[in-house]
Amino acid sequence: MGIAFTIGPSLWPKGEESKKREEFxxxxxxxxxxxxxxxxxxxxxxxxxxxxxxxxxxxxxxxxNDGVNCTNCHFAAGNTLGGTNNGISLVGAINxxxxxxxxxxxxxxxxxxxxxxxxxxxxxxLPVGSxxxxxxxxxxxxxxxxxxxxxxxxxxxxxxxxxHTPNPHNGAELFSIHCAACHGDSGEGQRRxxxxxxxxxxxxxxxxxxxxxxxxxxxxxxLYFNMPYENPFLTAEEALDIAAYLVSQSHSQFKAKKQLxx
Numbered sequence: 001m002g003i004a005f006t007i008g009p010s011l012w013p014k015g016e017e018s019k020k021r022e023e024f025x026x027x028x029x030x031x032x033x034x035x036x037x038x039x040x041x042x043x044x045x046x047x048x049x050x051x052x053x054x055x056x057x058x059x060x061x062x063x064x065n066d067g068v069n070c071t072n073c074h075f076a077a078g079n080t081l082g083g084t085n086n087g088i089s090l091v092g093a094i095n096x097x098x099x100x101x102x103x104x105x106x107x108x109x110x111x112x113x114x115x116x117x118x119x120x121x122x123x124x125x126l127p128v129g130s131x132x133x134x135x136x137x138x139x140x141x142x143x144x145x146x147x148x149x150x151x152x153x154x155x156x157x158x159x160x161x162x163x164h165t166p167n168p169h170n171g172a173e174l175f176s177i178h179c180a181a182c183h184g185d186s187g188e189g190q191r192r193x194x195x196x197x198x199x200x201x202x203x204x205x206x207x208x209x210x211x212x213x214x215x216x217x218x219x220x221x222x223l224y225f226n227m228p229y230e231n232p233f234l235t236a237e238e239a240l241d242i243a244a245y246l247v248s249q250s251h252s253q254f255k256a257k258k259q260l261x262x
Contacts, residue, residue: 049139053077067205082154092147094140157221171245202249
């Protein structure tokens with residue numbers, strides 16, 4: 001299993017790194033845009049959105065739970081092309097909205113953002129016309145501009161394919177070895193004065209029960225491709241076991257909060 005909390009290539013099982021990178025190939029045909037490169041007329045709003053993504057509670061105290069930041073799932077504030085060790089990309093995501101669902105229900109990018117705030121972050125919805133919402137939309141629009149007219153293949157998480165039966169008891173042991181140093185023995189995370197570096201994984205300060213990250217296949221895939229942070233050496237079987245353990249823990253129940261129009 002490797003030495004607990006030691007970061008280095010020795011923790012990668014033989015062949016696992018190349019296998020993992022081959023399973024989740026990312027597009028390299030576009031160049032990511034730095035928020036600082038935004039034109040002067042939109043740069044203040046783009047930078048505000050970028051900062052809100054990085055330190056959500058600090059910049060949006062009325063709306064964000066104190067235990068989760070956007071960048072905890074969307075590494076580098078989503079300005080990546082996904083894949084191994086890059087979190088969940090947001091580059092190009094805004095170009096897919098609005099989405100028309102069955103029965104002609106329309107989902108706007110503002111609806112989707114507020115879904116993250118109320119579930120992923122266990123917080124409150126942003127008023128659609130608020131400065132905070134406009135800033136996030138401006139930021140997402142800016143980083144997505146290189147992908148406006150091309151096929152986007154890097155969004156989302158790739159499902160794991162394994163015959164392994166997830167074992168939450170083994171997951172608890174693996175959590176104590178590989179995860180608790182950052183996320184706490186009780187999944188409480190670590191709070192810092194300026195920024196929450198390691199999010200809560202269960203309990204009142206974590207994402208709530210219906211959030212996507214609390215769905216077993218999503219969580220298992222995220223763990224496999226991204227954890228431990230900056231050195232994701234877990235095998236698929238270990239990720240499945242840890243995911244089984246995490247979803248068995250207590251999460252707040254979702255309470256719908258009115259989404260403000262203005």
